[in-house]
Amino acid sequence: MELALLGGKPVRSTPFTVWPAFGREEEEALLEVLRSGSWGGYNEKVEEFEAAFAALHHVKHAISCANGTVALETALRALGVVCGDEVIVPPFTFVATATAVLLCHGAPVFVDIDPETLNLSPEAVEAAITPRTKAVIAVHFGGRPADMDALGAIARRHNLYVVEDAAHAHGAVWRGVPVGNFGVVGTFSFQAFKLVTSGEGGVMVTNDAAVASRLWSYCNQGRRKGGEWYKHFTLGSNYRLTGFQAAILNAQLRKLPEQSRIRAENADYLRSQLRSFSGLAMAERDTRAEREPYYLVTLRYDPSCFSGISRDLFVRALEAEGVPAQRAYPYPLYRNPVFARRNLPPCACESWKAPQDYETLCLPESERICHEGIWLEHSLFLGTRQDVDDILAAFGKVQRLAASLPSLQESG
Numbered sequence: 001m002e003l004a005l006l007g008g009k010p011v012r013s014t015p016f017t018v019w020p021a022f023g024r025e026e027e028e029a030l031l032e033v034l035r036s037g038s039w040g041g042y043n044e045k046v047e048e049f050e051a052a053f054a055a056l057h058h059v060k061h062a063i064s065c066a067n068g069t070v071a072l073e074t075a076l077r078a079l080g081v082v083c084g085d086e087v088i089v090p091p092f093t094f095v096a097t098a099t100a101v102l103l104c105h106g107a108p109v110f111v112d113i114d115p116e117t118l119n120l121s122p123e124a125v126e127a128a129i130t131p132r133t134k135a136v137i138a139v140h141f142g143g144r145p146a147d148m149d150a151l152g153a154i155a156r157r158h159n160l161y162v163v164e165d166a167a168h169a170h171g172a173v174w175r176g177v178p179v180g181n182f183g184v185v186g187t188f189s190f191q192a193f194k195l196v197t198s199g200e201g202g203v204m205v206t207n208d209a210a211v212a213s214r215l216w217s218y219c220n221q222g223r224r225k226g227g228e229w230y231k232h233f234t235l236g237s238n239y240r241l242t243g244f245q246a247a248i249l250n251a252q253l254r255k256l257p258e259q260s261r262i263r264a265e266n267a268d269y270l271r272s273q274l275r276s277f278s279g280l281a282m283a284e285r286d287t288r289a290e291r292e293p294y295y296l297v298t299l300r301y302d303p304s305c306f307s308g309i310s311r312d313l314f315v316r317a318l319e320a321e322g323v324p325a326q327r328a329y330p331y332p333l334y335r336n337p338v339f340a341r342r343n344l345p346p347c348a349c350e351s352w353k354a355p356q357d358y359e360t361l362c363l364p365e366s367e368r369i370c371h372e373g374i375w376l377e378h379s380l381f382l383g384t385r386q387d388v389d390d391i392l393a394a395f396g397k398v399q400r401l402a403a404s405l406p407s408l409q410e411s412g
């Protein structure tokens with residue numbers, strides 16, 4: 001047997017579940033909007049979707065918007081984040097979590113993550129609080145809820161807002177309560193790769209009626225809900241999603257619970273099999289996270305169990321075997337050029353000052369997971385147990401034959 005990377009027969013030659021997945025429901029709902037003549041953001045399907053999303057997450061208000069990035073930005077604006085305010089964020093997340101802060105002219109403060117959950121370390125959060133700190137953005141990374149007990153207690157002690165970036169965590173439940181209920185605002189994304197998708201799209205949830213009306217108004221040109229069309233009370237923009245998107249989202253949302261159940265079952269099976277496999281570690285279940293949608297499964301790679309081949313070469317070998325694994329983010333967010341001194345401040349205002357030297361920042365757990373992490377995306381878990389067995393077979397094959405690879409290492 002030879003590695004597929006060296007010309008051998010791959011473990012798997014059939015594709016895994018294709019994402020996004022759709023059926024008759026999405027097609028029919030789209031045609032209905034097309035024929036209705038009401039294509040924009042005031043189509044009744046938008047409110048229908050908002051109500052369904054709010055019901056699934058047990059929240060009072062859901063306000064849809066154009067994407068998960070503007071959802072975060074709007075949430076921070078509605079909470080009054082202004083120039084110079086510090087907002088604590090993790091560095092192991094998608095860039096939007098931190099750039100939303102800059103877009104409001106706030107200053108992101110990166111703090112390290114917990115190595116087990118990959119979510120904000122509550123101790124690190126508390127240590128980073130200053131008189132300028134206004135809010136904390138808790139990302140539920142990969143669909144695993146952050147420690148909302150600890151973060152909630154810290155926020156209450158220091159009078160901070162919590163915003164939940166739940167872009168990975170549609171339908172996740174922490175100790176009996178769905179995500180989105182722990183922060184003042186929770187935000188979600190419906191970008192093409194997310195668990196519920198309309199290509200692009202987002203939503204903000206809250207239990208606070210005053211915050212809800214500010215969120216809605218900002219996305220609707222400063223209008224008041226039910227008010228006159230050409231009467232604008234506050235500064236706002238147009239961040240609406242369309243009737244077409246809402247039509248798709250209604251259908252997608254109905255499938256989420258069953259899809260999450262299937263993913264959890266397959267991910268649990270992978271975890272149980274990896275316990276007796278050295279070199280690839282998967283976090284144990286957090287019993288406080290009652291429902292995890294498994295957006296991303298992150299494995300820690302130990303090259304010493306694979307004849308010393310690099311993580312990147314291991315991933316290439318897996319891809320050749322027909323298992324589309326991915327490397328984690330190349331580096332923590334603060335290493336991106338957007339945070340370099342020459343590109344800051346985000347405004348010309350005197351009161352903005354960087355709370356950290358982003359260019360020299362080094363948070364060890366975030367650095368380590370970027371170096372060791374391998375991602376298996378959610379669609380790999382939407383099929384059968386055989387799919388997981390194929391993934392495991394590819395892991396085993398590359399491990400057994402890794403010694404035949406080091407010569408490739410240098411060519412990258």
Ligand SMILES: *Cc1c(COP(=O)(O)O)cnc(C)c1O
Pocket residue numbers: 066067068069070093094096097139165167168189190191200201202
């Ligand atoms: C996808 C994502 C976003 C932003 O969502 P968009 O809809 O792509 O703007 C924000 N935060 C995290 C963690 C994400 O993964």
